[in-house]
Amino acid sequence: MKKYKYIYLYVLMALFSGCNDDFLERYPLSELAPENYFQSENELKTYTNSFYNALPVALDIFYNSPYYADDDARTTVHDEIRGVRVVPTTGGGWTWTELRRINFFLENSSKCEDKSVVAKYNGLARFFRAYFYFQKIKRFGDVPWYDTTLSVDDEGLFKARDSRTLVFDKMLEDIDFSIANLEVTKSGQLITKWTALALKSRMCLFEGTFRKYHGLEGWERILDECIKASEELMTKSGYGIHTSSHQSAYQDLFIQEEPLVKEIILARQYSPEIPFVHSVNFYTLSASYGRPGVLRSVINSYLMKDGSRFTDIPNYKTMQFYEETQNRDPRLSQTIRTPGYKRIGETVTSVPDFSTCITGYQYIKFVLEPKFDTGNCTNDMPIFRYAEVLLNYAEAKAEKGTITQSDIDKSIKLLRDRVGMPNLNVAFSNANPDPYLEGEYPNVSKGINKGVILEIRRERRIELIREGFRWDDLLRWKEGKRLERVFYGMYFPGIGTYDLDRDGKIDLEIYSGKKPATVPGRQYQKIGELVLENGEAGGQIITNPTIEKHWTEGKDYFYPIPTQERQLNQNLTQNPGWDDDSNL
Known part of the structure; x- marks a missing residue:
C-alpha cells in the first residue's frame, strides 16, 4: 500500500515542481487556468498535493x-x-514561488461547488502558508505579508516589510483555520488537524521564546497559544509515546519503513520501488561527508540511569569512553555507539570508527543495516512527532512561570518512562539548578523556574538530537554565542593503546612520530592529525582546531536580504549589521 500511495504522490510532486519559479509570472498552463480547473475534489487534491514539496527531505x-x-x-x-x-x-532564501501557488489556489478553490471540500483543502493550503511564513520569519524576521497573487504592475510588489507581529498574527489565523477544517483521522503521510496542532505548538513555542529572550513584546500571549495547541493535541488526538523495550524503543522510531503512527504525526516517506531513497548510512558511516560525530557537551548532558547528574561526578571531565557511557540514560546507547553495540543485522560488536567519526561519538540514530550503506536507505524521516509536542508544552509552561509537577507528569515523564528513567522533579530542579547547564545556557534568568527550564532544555536536546531543531533552539534562546566555543570530542589521557569497549582487545592506538606496525582490526590515530588539548599529554579531542568561529550579537540571528531584491524594491530595509554595499 505504501508503495502505490507514494508513487502517486511522487508523480504529482514531479509534475508541479516543473512550474516556473518566477514569483511575478502567472501560471501559463491552460489546464490549470481557473476557468478550467478547481471544479472537483480530485482537482483540489491534485493541486494541493504539490504543496508537500515544502516539507523537509531526509538530508535536511x-x-x-x-x-x-x-x-x-x-x-x-x-x-x-x-x-x-x-x-x-x-x-x-528570499523566494516566494510556493506562496504564490498557495494564494493562487485559495483565490480559485471556491469554484468547486462542494463547500465542505473547499474548506478542507483551503485548510491544507493555509497550513502550508503558515508553514511557509514560519520559515521566513525565522530566517529574516520582518517580511512582507502577501495573501493574494500579484501581477507585474501591482504596487504591492514594492511594499515594505511587515512586522513579525503582524505576520505571526496572520499565521495564527491560518493555522487556526486549518485546525478547524482539516480531517481528524491519523496519517503518517498527510496533513491533518493533528499536524496543524503540532505546527501551531512548534511555531508558537519558537515565537514566544524568541520574543522573550530577544526583548520583544507579546511573548506571554504566544506561549499561551502554544500551551493551548499542545493541550488539545495531548487530550484529543489519541497520540502517545511508542514503548516497547527500554533498550530499543527510542531507536526503533527512526529505523522504520512505515511510521509508528502511535507517535509519528507526519513523516517524509521513502520507497525503493520508485525509487525514492536517501543516504543516511552513507553520510554517517563514510569518510566522504564530514565524519559527523556528537560533541562531548551533549554526552555530558545525559543523566545517569538513576536520574542523578553525570556532571556532578568529580572526575567526569577526565572519564574515558567506557566509564562515561556506563549506567547512563538508555537514549545514549540508542543514539551513539557505546560498548557492546551491535549494528542492525550483525552479531559482532562494533566500537566507534575514527576514520568516519571526528569526535569518537558515532551516531547510530537513523542508521540501518549494512545493505543500505550504498545510499539506498528507505527508513522514514519524522517531521512531527508527539514527543516534540510534549516538550513544547512543558517548555512553554516553564517559561510562562506556570509549570507544576502535574504538567511534567503528563509530558516529560512519558519520555523518560519510555526508557525507564526517573521523572523530572520540579521542586528539586528549581531548588538545585544544575551548575553545568547554567554554564551551557547563561541567558536563562534567575527565578523560580530556572532549574526546571534548564532541565527541559536538557531533555529537548537529548530527545530531539539530529532531528533538525538545535539551530532554531539556539536562535530563540539567544544563545548564538555558544557556537564560538571549542567543539570537543572524546577524552584520552595521552598516546598509547585503548580497549574502547573493554573486551580484552585493543581497538585504537594513538601514536606520535612513525606509525607502529599495523595490527589487523586496530585503528591508528596520529597526534597532530588527532588533536588533543595537551598534545601527547592528552585531553579532549579538539575538532577543527585551525578554523575560527565567530558570532555577532545583533546581526547573526537573522539572514540578510539579497542585494538585488533591495535594488528592485527600495522599500525593503536590510537586517541590522548586514552591509550589502548597494548604495540604497
Whole structure:
C-alpha cells in the first residue's frame, strides 16, 4: 500500500515542481487556468498535493547545515558558525514561488461547488502558508505579508516589510483555520488537524521564546497559544509515546519503513520501488561527508540511569569512553555507539570508527543495516512527532512561570518512562539548578523556574538530537554565542593503546612520530592529525582546531536580504549589521 500511495504522490510532486519559479509570472498552463480547473475534489487534491514539496527531505533532517549547530562536529564548519556569511546578490532564501501557488489556489478553490471540500483543502493550503511564513520569519524576521497573487504592475510588489507581529498574527489565523477544517483521522503521510496542532505548538513555542529572550513584546500571549495547541493535541488526538523495550524503543522510531503512527504525526516517506531513497548510512558511516560525530557537551548532558547528574561526578571531565557511557540514560546507547553495540543485522560488536567519526561519538540514530550503506536507505524521516509536542508544552509552561509537577507528569515523564528513567522533579530542579547547564545556557534568568527550564532544555536536546531543531533552539534562546566555543570530542589521557569497549582487545592506538606496525582490526590515530588539548599529554579531542568561529550579537540571528531584491524594491530595509554595499 505504501508503495502505490507514494508513487502517486511522487508523480504529482514531479509534475508541479516543473512550474516556473518566477514569483511575478502567472501560471501559463491552460489546464490549470481557473476557468478550467478547481471544479472537483480530485482537482483540489491534485493541486494541493504539490504543496508537500515544502516539507523537509531526509538530508535536511539528519545532515544539512546549520541545523545540527552545536550538537555535533564535522570536518568542515559552515558559514553560519564561522561568521563569514555575506549578503547574496539574489536567492538566499528570499523566494516566494510556493506562496504564490498557495494564494493562487485559495483565490480559485471556491469554484468547486462542494463547500465542505473547499474548506478542507483551503485548510491544507493555509497550513502550508503558515508553514511557509514560519520559515521566513525565522530566517529574516520582518517580511512582507502577501495573501493574494500579484501581477507585474501591482504596487504591492514594492511594499515594505511587515512586522513579525503582524505576520505571526496572520499565521495564527491560518493555522487556526486549518485546525478547524482539516480531517481528524491519523496519517503518517498527510496533513491533518493533528499536524496543524503540532505546527501551531512548534511555531508558537519558537515565537514566544524568541520574543522573550530577544526583548520583544507579546511573548506571554504566544506561549499561551502554544500551551493551548499542545493541550488539545495531548487530550484529543489519541497520540502517545511508542514503548516497547527500554533498550530499543527510542531507536526503533527512526529505523522504520512505515511510521509508528502511535507517535509519528507526519513523516517524509521513502520507497525503493520508485525509487525514492536517501543516504543516511552513507553520510554517517563514510569518510566522504564530514565524519559527523556528537560533541562531548551533549554526552555530558545525559543523566545517569538513576536520574542523578553525570556532571556532578568529580572526575567526569577526565572519564574515558567506557566509564562515561556506563549506567547512563538508555537514549545514549540508542543514539551513539557505546560498548557492546551491535549494528542492525550483525552479531559482532562494533566500537566507534575514527576514520568516519571526528569526535569518537558515532551516531547510530537513523542508521540501518549494512545493505543500505550504498545510499539506498528507505527508513522514514519524522517531521512531527508527539514527543516534540510534549516538550513544547512543558517548555512553554516553564517559561510562562506556570509549570507544576502535574504538567511534567503528563509530558516529560512519558519520555523518560519510555526508557525507564526517573521523572523530572520540579521542586528539586528549581531548588538545585544544575551548575553545568547554567554554564551551557547563561541567558536563562534567575527565578523560580530556572532549574526546571534548564532541565527541559536538557531533555529537548537529548530527545530531539539530529532531528533538525538545535539551530532554531539556539536562535530563540539567544544563545548564538555558544557556537564560538571549542567543539570537543572524546577524552584520552595521552598516546598509547585503548580497549574502547573493554573486551580484552585493543581497538585504537594513538601514536606520535612513525606509525607502529599495523595490527589487523586496530585503528591508528596520529597526534597532530588527532588533536588533543595537551598534545601527547592528552585531553579532549579538539575538532577543527585551525578554523575560527565567530558570532555577532545583533546581526547573526537573522539572514540578510539579497542585494538585488533591495535594488528592485527600495522599500525593503536590510537586517541590522548586514552591509550589502548597494548604495540604497
